[in-house]
Amino acid sequence: MLTDEYRYKILKELQQDPDISQRELAKRLGISLGKANFCLKALIEKGSIKADNFKNSANKTGYLYLLTPKGIEEKVTLTQRFLQRKLREHEALEQEIEQLRKEVKT
Amino acid sequence: MLTDEYRYKILKELQQDPDISQRELAKRLGISLGKANFCLKALIEKGSIKADNFKNSANKTGYLYLLTPKGIEEKVTLTQRFLQRKLREHEALEQEIEQLRKEVKT
DNA sequence: TTGACCATGTTCATTTGGTGAACGATAATA
C-alpha cells in the first residue's frame, strides 16, 4: 500500500515543505486523506520522518513532518532508484510509441 | 473496469492470435483470469468481438475470439488515441527524468 | 464404449485497497 513511489513523493514533498497538512499532502499527491494518513504513519513507524508539533509559523494545530537522517538517506536512495526506473520506462515507452506508429500506418 | 487500455490490449492480442485461452490472455496482460473473462464478455456484449467455436487447430475446447468489423474499427481508433496518450506521457517522463537528474546531483 | 484425464470458460466468496464523512482536539477570533 505504501509503494516506493509514494514513499519517494512524500519524502520529497515534506523535505521542501515540512509544515503541511495531511489534506494538502493528499491533494498534491492525488490521493485520499485516509491514504495520506496511513502512509505518513508508516513512514513515522519506519523512522523515516518524525512528527514535531512546533507551535510556530502558520500551522499551529498540525505537525511539522521532519525527515530524520535515515529519512534523508532513504530519499537519496529512492531518488536514484526512481531515476533508473524512469529511464527504463522511457526506453520502453519509446519502443511502444514506435510500434504504435507502425500500427497506425496499417 | 474495462478501461481503454485493456480494451486496446485485448483487441490487439486477439487480432494477432484469435485462438487463445482466457488464461493465456490473462497471463499476457498481467491480469487475473476473472478480469480477463469479464473484459472479454464486455467486448462481446459491445459487439467488438464474437466468440466462435471452430473445432479446428489446437484449441478445440475453447473459442475463437474474432474481431468484428466494428471491433477492427474500434481498434484503429484506440490505437490512434493511445499513440497520442503515449506521446504526452513521453514528454512528461522526460521532464520528470530531468528533474530527477537535478535532484541526484544535490 | 467406457472411463480417466485435460484444457477450457464460468462463477462467486473473499481479499484488497482506496475513500471521505464524521469525530475529537486545539488554536484563533469575535
Add this chain to the structure above:
DNA sequence: TATTATCGTTCACCAAATGAACATGGTCAA
C-alpha cells in the same frame, strides 16, 4: 466565553481484483 476553523484520526463503505472451485466438452487408451 462561545464560535469558528483547521488539524489528525478513525472506520464503515464501496469498488475492483483475485483465484479456487466447478461444469463442460474433447481426447485417448483400455
